[in-house]
Structure formats: structure tokens, C-alpha cells
Amino acid sequence: xxxxxxxxxxxxxxxxxxxxxxxxMGDEPDRRxxxxxxxxxxxxxxxxxxxxxxxxxxxVDLFRLYHIVKDYGGMVEVCVHQxxxxxxxxx
Numbered sequence: 001x002x003x004x005x006x007x008x009x010x011x012x013x014x015x016x017x018x019x020x021x022x023x024x025m026g027d028e029p030d031r032r033x034x035x036x037x038x039x040x041x042x043x044x045x046x047x048x049x050x051x052x053x054x055x056x057x058x059x060v061d062l063f064r065l066y067h068i069v070k071d072y073g074g075m076v077e078v079c080v081h082q083x084x085x086x087x088x089x090x091x
Contacts (some may be wrong), residue, residue: 021052025061034063
């Protein structure tokens with residue numbers, strides 16, 4: 001996958017625009033369903049996802065990031081062991 005540089009100028013994006021951009025980052029069959037579940041969860045807790053997350057103007061693929069962390073054993077394992085993945089794996 002290639003890096004996607006994102007203009008981080010504050011802009012109003014609809015919930016669907018952000019969801020569609022994240023869903024379009026790959027063609028995994030369960031990608032959209034997982035992202036819809038994440039968006040609903042974040043909305044319910046009062047912290048909706050209102051923009052595509054970025055690191056240094058590069059869009060972060062939340063679906064791939066989730067699966068990479070899960071493969072490492074979860075957030076606690078990643079933090080405790082300070083595990084890192086190649087940055088190309090998350091965007």
C-alpha cells in the first residue's frame with residue numbers, strides 16, 4: 001500500500017466521508033464492518049471520529065493498525081515490550 005498524504009487543514013467532513021476514506025484504504029472483506037463498529041462505539045462514548053487520523057500528514061489506516069496490534073498480542077503487549085512495526089504497515 002502506498003502512503004497517502006493528507007491535507008491536515010481543519011475542514012468539516014461528514015461522518016460518512018471519513019468512514020468512506022478509511023474503508024477505501026483496502027479491500028479486506030470485513031474492513032467496512034469493523035470501521036462502522038468503531039465509529040458507532042466512538043460516537044456512543046461521546047468522542048466521534050471526525051477526521052481521518054494522521055501522523056506527520058500521513059493517513060493512519062485504523063483497520064490495519066488494529067490488526068497489527070492484535071497480532072502482537074494487544075495494546076498492553078505492544079506497550080510493555082515497546083514493539084514497533086514498519087510504518088508502511090499502518091498506512
